[in-house]
Structures are given as structure tokens and as C-alpha cells.
Amino acid sequence: MNLLEIDGSFGEGGGQILRSATTLACITQTPIRVNNIRSNRKIPGLRPSHLTAIKILAKMCNAHVDGLSVGSTSVEFHPDRIDNVFLEEDVGTAGSIPLIMQTVIPLALAGKKLQVSIRGGTDVPWSPTTNYTKYVLAEAYSRMGLDFAMKIQKRGYYPRGGGLVHLTVNPCTELSPVHLIKRAEKKANLVCCYTDEDRISDSIGCARDLLESNGFATSTEKSQEKADNSGASMLIFSHDSNSIIGADELLDLKNRSDFGKRCARDFVGYGMGVDANLSDMLVTPLSLCKELSIFTVPSISKHLETNLYITSKLTGCKYGIGKIDGGYEVRLQGSSDSCIK
Structure with a gap:
């Protein structure tokens, strides 16, 4: 099969191209070469989280890979058969576990069971939080027929990481389409995890007040969890028959008073599907x-x-x-x- 050339500088020019391309290469059994990887970023080339994601995919589909090193701006990926997978991987940094999971979960379309344990960052900048993955992405994927379960064993915040997530993905035999047009119900679920309660208690109340003042019936769940360094994340989400909506936010240790306000405002403003x-x-x-x-x-x-x-x-x-x-x-x-x- 001919090698498909992909320009990694297209569009947002970040890791999204690489993740999507290698995932689909595995599923469709298409050899690819991705050039100009992350050329639009301050530090171009592969970072540890991208490296880990491709390593996992390569093991899953017995791929031959060239250019797999931190800083590499070109990767050649030749996939082979996909087997049942049981893996443990360590990013080695606070690299995003949720972004890695996004590359892995669609491989359920190969009809195999996937079990992966990943160490790294669970709630880090420029990435969805693990709670967003658990409560929002999982709902959307389940409606397509992609069912996965995840256990957040330990939180990992930037800069130390050290989080641990166990992911189990069940085989998918048939995909279903989605039709998500407009939010039908004014309900909101607020989920907050944190290391230090005194830093976030007022934030939860402020976010809840903002939601309720805009007519949303709100339920709240909070949990204090240990991590290698201080941190917190908040998710506000809802789903009904016509919509799946989430907004998340990380605690800024330098500006704690605003925590929760942005994701509450974003959630209120999301009225589409x-x-x-x-x-x-x-x-x-x-x-x-x-x-x-x-x-x-x-x-x-x-x-x-x-x-x-x-x-x-x-x-x-x-x-x-x-x-x-x-x-x-x-x-x-x-x-x-x-x-x-």
C-alpha cells in the first residue's frame, strides 16, 4: 500500500493531526508519514505525551515506526494486525493522559478488547480533564457504540504529574450516528476534585450560584484526592436526548479567586448540541x-x-x-x- 503523506502544519498545527492520523492509520491499516509535526508550536516536534500515545498505538497494531523520539518532526507509521491489548505505560512527565486515551479508544473498532494503565498528567493545561473524559466524552462515545470504562487511581497535576488511570475499552461491532441539535433541559452537574479544600470551597459556591441564577437546577459532587503537587479541576456538564455539553477548568494557583467562573460562564453559554x-x-x-x-x-x-x-x-x-x-x-x-x- 502506498504511503500517505500528511502535513503536520495544517490547521492548528499541533498534536491533534498526529493523534488522529495515527489512530486512523491503525484502524484503516494505512501506512502514513507525518511531516512538520507541531511546527506551529513554541517547541516543535514530538513531546513525551505524543511519544507515549504513538508507542501505545504501535504496540496495539504491531506497527513499524521510524522517527519516534522527543523532538522529532517527522514520523513514519506502518500498522499491522491489531490484537487484544494489555499495556502499562508511563509518560514520564505531566503529559496529558486524556489526550492519549483519545487516540486509544477508537481502536475498539478492530473488535478487540483494550486494557491500558497510563501514568502522567490527569488534569493539565491545554487538555481536557479526566473528569471531562469520564462524564462527557464517555457519554458521547457510548451513543455511537464505543463503550469504555476508566478508573482514576491517582490525580496528576502540572508540573509533577504522577497520576494513574486504568482504561478498559470493549470491542465495538457497529457504529451508530449521532444527532445532537439543541440543549433541551436546564440541568447542570458540577464535579470538582482538589488537593486542598480551603482553596476551592468558595469557588464551588460561586460557580453554583452563577448556574442557578441562570435557571439551571444544579447538583454538586466534590472530592479531595491526594496528588504529587497541589491542584484542582472543575467540570460542569449535562446530557439529554438532544445534547451533550461540558465545560472544565483548572485551578490557577496564582489567581484562585476566579476558579470555576470561566467554566460556569462557558456552560451557561453553550445552548447547542x-x-x-x-x-x-x-x-x-x-x-x-x-x-x-x-x-x-x-x-x-x-x-x-x-x-x-x-x-x-x-x-x-x-x-x-x-x-x-x-x-x-x-x-x-x-x-x-x-x-x-
């Missing part, structure tokens, strides 16, 4: 679903644009974006012929 962050996470599996999926989103992020572009190159999926009142509608027609046999 999905939030801006979830939209790009839906694309990879939906590109392999032969039926039409439709979802609405308040804005089109660079990550969403990039993921639509990369998945179309690897799967042949068709997509369209249209402006509607309050946001955008995304239509995605996948190609089941691209899925691994």
Missing part, C-alpha cells in the same frame, strides 16, 4: 460510520477544522459546515468501507 471541545473529538469515530451524523456547535475551532480535514484524507468521509442561529451545524457522512475488516 455539543460544546466546542467535544465537537472535534466526535469526528474520528464518526468518520467511520456510514450513516449521516449531525451536530451543532457554538463555534468552529481550529481543532475541529483540522480533524475534519485529516479524517477525510484517511477515510474518504464527506462533511459540510453551515451557519445557523447561534452557531454552526456540522454534517458528517462516514465511510464504513474504511474500517478495519
Whole structure:
């Protein structure tokens, strides 16, 4: 099979291209070369979390990989068969475990069971939190037929990391489309984890007050958990038959008084079918679903644009974006012929 060349500087020019491309390469059994990796970032090339993600994928599909080292700006990935997988991996830094899990979970489409334990960062900057993955992404994926369970054994905040997550992904036999158009219920679930309660108790109350003043019936769950350094994360989420929405935030130790306000404001403002962050996470599996999926989103992020572009190159999926009142509608027609046999 010919090697598919991918320009890693396209669109947002970060790790998203590499993660999506290698995941789909495994599933579709397509050899790829990704060049100009993370060329739009302050420190270009592979970072430890990207390295760990590709190592895990390579083990899962018995791939031959060239260019797998920190700082590398070009990776060649030749996938082979996918087996049942039982792995333990350590990022070695506070590199994002949730981003690594996003690369792993869609491999359930190979019909194999995946069990992976990963050490690294559970709640770190420029990444969804583990609670977002557990409560928001898991709900969206389950509606497609992708079922996974995760146990957060230990939290890991920036800069030390040291978190531990156990992930189990069940085989997926058939993908279902999604239709997520508009939030139908004004309910909010607030989940907060932290190392030091005195730093966040007022923040939870402020976030809850903001939600309730905007008409949301709110439930609250909080948990104090040990970690290698101080930290906290907050998630506000909801799902109904027409929407799956989440907004998360990390504690800024230099500006603690504002913790929770941003994600509460974001959540209140999300009235479409999905939030801006979830939209790009839906694309990879939906590109392999032969039926039409439709979802609405308040804005089109660079990550969403990039993921639509990369998945179309690897799967042949068709997509369209249209402006509607309050946001955008995304239509995605996948190609089941691209899925691994």
C-alpha cells in the first residue's frame, strides 16, 4: 500500500493531526508519514505525551515506526494486525493522559478488547480533564457504540504529574450516528476534585450560584484526592436526548479567586448540541460510520477544522459546515468501507 503523506502544519498545527492520523492509520491499516509535526508550536516536534500515545498505538497494531523520539518532526507509521491489548505505560512527565486515551479508544473498532494503565498528567493545561473524559466524552462515545470504562487511581497535576488511570475499552461491532441539535433541559452537574479544600470551597459556591441564577437546577459532587503537587479541576456538564455539553477548568494557583467562573460562564453559554471541545473529538469515530451524523456547535475551532480535514484524507468521509442561529451545524457522512475488516 502506498504511503500517505500528511502535513503536520495544517490547521492548528499541533498534536491533534498526529493523534488522529495515527489512530486512523491503525484502524484503516494505512501506512502514513507525518511531516512538520507541531511546527506551529513554541517547541516543535514530538513531546513525551505524543511519544507515549504513538508507542501505545504501535504496540496495539504491531506497527513499524521510524522517527519516534522527543523532538522529532517527522514520523513514519506502518500498522499491522491489531490484537487484544494489555499495556502499562508511563509518560514520564505531566503529559496529558486524556489526550492519549483519545487516540486509544477508537481502536475498539478492530473488535478487540483494550486494557491500558497510563501514568502522567490527569488534569493539565491545554487538555481536557479526566473528569471531562469520564462524564462527557464517555457519554458521547457510548451513543455511537464505543463503550469504555476508566478508573482514576491517582490525580496528576502540572508540573509533577504522577497520576494513574486504568482504561478498559470493549470491542465495538457497529457504529451508530449521532444527532445532537439543541440543549433541551436546564440541568447542570458540577464535579470538582482538589488537593486542598480551603482553596476551592468558595469557588464551588460561586460557580453554583452563577448556574442557578441562570435557571439551571444544579447538583454538586466534590472530592479531595491526594496528588504529587497541589491542584484542582472543575467540570460542569449535562446530557439529554438532544445534547451533550461540558465545560472544565483548572485551578490557577496564582489567581484562585476566579476558579470555576470561566467554566460556569462557558456552560451557561453553550445552548447547542455539543460544546466546542467535544465537537472535534466526535469526528474520528464518526468518520467511520456510514450513516449521516449531525451536530451543532457554538463555534468552529481550529481543532475541529483540522480533524475534519485529516479524517477525510484517511477515510474518504464527506462533511459540510453551515451557519445557523447561534452557531454552526456540522454534517458528517462516514465511510464504513474504511474500517478495519
